[in-house]
Amino acid sequence: xxxxxxxxxxxxxxxxxxxxxxxxxxxxxxxxxxxxxxxxxxxxxxxxxxxxxxxxxxxxxxxxxxxxxxxxxxxxxxxxxxxxxxxxxxxxxxxxxxxxxxxxxxxxxxxxxxxxxxxxxxxxxxxxxxxxxxxxxxxxxxxxxxxxxxx
Amino acid sequence: xxxxxxxxxxxxxxxxxxxxxxxxxxxxxxxxxxxxxxxxxxxxxxxxxxxxxxxxxxxxxxxxxxxxxxxxxxxxxxxxxxxxxxxxxxxxxxxxxxxxxxxxxxxxxxxxxxxxxxxxxxxxxxxxxxxxxxxxxxxxxxxxxxxxxxx
Amino acid sequence: xxxxxxxxxxxxxxxxxxxxxxxxxxxxxxxxxxxxxxxxxxxxxxxxxxxxxxxxxxxxxxxxxxxxxxxxxxxxxxxxxxxxxxxxxxxxxxxxxxxxxxxxxxxxxxxxxxxxxxxxxxxxxxxxxxxxxxxxxxxxxxxxxxxxxxx
Amino acid sequence: xxxxxxxxxxxxxxxxxxxxxxxxxxxxxxxxxxxxxxxxxxxxxxxxxxxxxxxxxxxxxxxxxxxxxxxxxxxxxxxxxxxxxxxxxxxxxxxxxxxxxxxxxxxxxxxxxxxxxxxxxxxxxxxxxxxxxxxxxxxxxxxxxxxxxxx
Numbered sequence: 001x002x003x004x005x006x007x008x009x010x011x012x013x014x015x016x017x018x019x020x021x022x023x024x025x026x027x028x029x030x031x032x033x034x035x036x037x038x039x040x041x042x043x044x045x046x047x048x049x050x051x052x053x054x055x056x057x058x059x060x061x062x063x064x065x066x067x068x069x070x071x072x073x074x075x076x077x078x079x080x081x082x083x084x085x086x087x088x089x090x091x092x093x094x095x096x097x098x099x100x101x102x103x104x105x106x107x108x109x110x111x112x113x114x115x116x117x118x119x120x121x122x123x124x125x126x127x128x129x130x131x132x133x134x135x136x137x138x139x140x141x142x143x144x145x146x147x148x149x150x151x
Numbered sequence: 152x153x154x155x156x157x158x159x160x161x162x163x164x165x166x167x168x169x170x171x172x173x174x175x176x177x178x179x180x181x182x183x184x185x186x187x188x189x190x191x192x193x194x195x196x197x198x199x200x201x202x203x204x205x206x207x208x209x210x211x212x213x214x215x216x217x218x219x220x221x222x223x224x225x226x227x228x229x230x231x232x233x234x235x236x237x238x239x240x241x242x243x244x245x246x247x248x249x250x251x252x253x254x255x256x257x258x259x260x261x262x263x264x265x266x267x268x269x270x271x272x273x274x275x276x277x278x279x280x281x282x283x284x285x286x287x288x289x290x291x292x293x294x295x296x297x298x299x300x301x302x
Numbered sequence: 303x304x305x306x307x308x309x310x311x312x313x314x315x316x317x318x319x320x321x322x323x324x325x326x327x328x329x330x331x332x333x334x335x336x337x338x339x340x341x342x343x344x345x346x347x348x349x350x351x352x353x354x355x356x357x358x359x360x361x362x363x364x365x366x367x368x369x370x371x372x373x374x375x376x377x378x379x380x381x382x383x384x385x386x387x388x389x390x391x392x393x394x395x396x397x398x399x400x401x402x403x404x405x406x407x408x409x410x411x412x413x414x415x416x417x418x419x420x421x422x423x424x425x426x427x428x429x430x431x432x433x434x435x436x437x438x439x440x441x442x443x444x445x446x447x448x449x450x451x452x453x
Numbered sequence: 454x455x456x457x458x459x460x461x462x463x464x465x466x467x468x469x470x471x472x473x474x475x476x477x478x479x480x481x482x483x484x485x486x487x488x489x490x491x492x493x494x495x496x497x498x499x500x501x502x503x504x505x506x507x508x509x510x511x512x513x514x515x516x517x518x519x520x521x522x523x524x525x526x527x528x529x530x531x532x533x534x535x536x537x538x539x540x541x542x543x544x545x546x547x548x549x550x551x552x553x554x555x556x557x558x559x560x561x562x563x564x565x566x567x568x569x570x571x572x573x574x575x576x577x578x579x580x581x582x583x584x585x586x587x588x589x590x591x592x593x594x595x596x597x598x599x600x601x602x603x604x
Contacts, residue, residue, distance in 0.1 A: 085383070107560070111558065112557075391532070
């Protein structure tokens, strides 16, 4: 199977963060990875849109039990009913994770990823957390992700 | 999104049950549905193989955290680490479920499906359970499933 | 730690089933077991009330995230947010399970218990399911449970 | 029901951190709260021991399906089979959480707590995280927790 990158981050965001997430999603697909995310809005939606522009495949692991929670760029929605516990599945279903800004939910995903051996790259807010690899932009993040996943 | 049928049933089975599950998987894909299953062996693998022969798409919701648990006909494996609790996600990610033989695990999936409003068709072992719609073969099961899902 | 018996069954029930569940809860506590259940109404509440009358301890594993879901006879409520998936935790946190009537939710618990090696005694509705030990009343159920748990 | 404080933190720790956690557990029980934790070793075990010394009650929400994972000071072990996802249940079953040192697992618990509205006090390692209330010792932490929980 194709390697996968999980994109995590702010559920609502401004145009700058959105553009960053979209570029990241584009690069993920262009580099031959499937994109995994929480399937919803903000960074998740922007990253999915970018991945679809590059012809990629997107998996959205949703917190609730309603497929309508998924944004329109998710190819394979998976409902879980796990609420915040689904955050673990978002990061664990990838070979690496990349955080774009985000709040406490993103912080929990970073913790769960690091705890279970998934490497994390971060742009913005949480890039100073111990164990996380900081990146300055989408292209640098992609370079680090490729090294992490392909060895 | 495409409607989905969940296939549940025996994790190990003889050639007759396998042929039945494969035919069912083929019909599910041929009729334009995505196939959801537990992603593993026996009925799950045979149904996925049938769906792939008909050019369909297969989602496998795995009990553990290892993608290698998935059979080779799963297009989109999803690891969960939920063990037997993932049975709920297998049935709930479909618009209807169909059981092909099976033991206590399949029984739990039937109960979870009925409890959460997912209609169930059964071939063989559990077809006498209250609330389940019995079918005599793959083609009859498919006819009932189409009526259930498309209304 | 004390051995535990899980009581599963109808979420709403008439006075006869309620009396049966209450007697069963009483016997469980009187025989020195902790009682585990889903923490809510019907058979669960009646069994908890019986256990408290006998001075026992009751654990309620709730489907949602609101402690107010627990009935007033639950000593230790545990919120899960797992919805129907919490059914697995109800049976798996006991050394044996006993079903008193019930519908599809109880059926899922019976399947999950049997699948994961928890023996099941049933009164009423589901007592004919393969693998389940049928009982005629609370006292007979208790006798079987003691043999199952204490060997 | 009694209010509850969740104690999270390092799974293995030196004597100084252990003494801190034990003092905290003692104070939690002495102030009339039940103690919730992950049920295992290090900070969890030390806090449980402290709570038992003060005559309190301890609930341990375990990651696996084996009661033997619980430390000897857990009164009510709950097995979950959820692995790292159980971290959410540890914090969500309390009215407030307090972190004593800890690594990525503790970080995930802090994120999950903050995301779901559970206030967090931290001693040591993660006390600088945005949204967390830092404390200098067990007694100060207890004072903050009382204010948070009792209003």
